[in-house]
Amino acid sequence: DSGVTQTPKHLITATGQRVTLRCSPRSGDLSVYWYQQSLDQGLQFLIQYYNGEERAKGNILERFSAQQFPDLHSELNLSSLELGDSALYFCASSVVGQGNTGELFFGEGSRLTVL
């Protein structure tokens, strides 16, 4: 158990809909990362938040957005869903600051199926 919690584990929805994925980082971790894992694209970095502020952006579509709340949990919002958005979405967290050697701790993922 990595200590990173993601909900829901599975989600089935229709094209055009909007969903929200939730992540609680490990206790004490200030940084949260979102990754998308699909068969054809592999593991793609979407976005990183640190202590409530956006820190880095990767291959995140404009239809997707994220935020990190004061209690450090994060949400990834996916809207106007398309079939190609079907994937496993991972959240990861890390210690940031002195002593940080970079490894991320991953949750179990949220599997999104768009029909």
Added chain:
Amino acid sequence: AQSVAQPEDQVNVAEGNPLTVKCTYSVSGNPYLFWYVQYPNRGLQFLLKYITGDNLVKGSYGFEAEFNKSQTSFHLKKPSALVSDSALYFCAVRDMAGRRALTFGSGTRLQVQP
């Protein structure tokens, strides 16, 4: 930009034999390098990392990795494979100069036959 290449989609090895999963990287400056393992329907689990120092890094479950700066490689190894090692393995690199997100390779499926 940083990148990682895992040239083999799948590696097959017999139980008890040594295994190697290959990884090469490209990054500005000195790299932080990582290996992760993913079992079916699970998240990624951290195996080991190279930051600095000894080129041979030991990690979880008997795995080790060898950092080779001249060949820009970071191959994952294990002296004696177990059937339970069968999983998807990812190499990752972190760029020290910029953002802290890891860039992952495409993954290598390890199949250990009994």
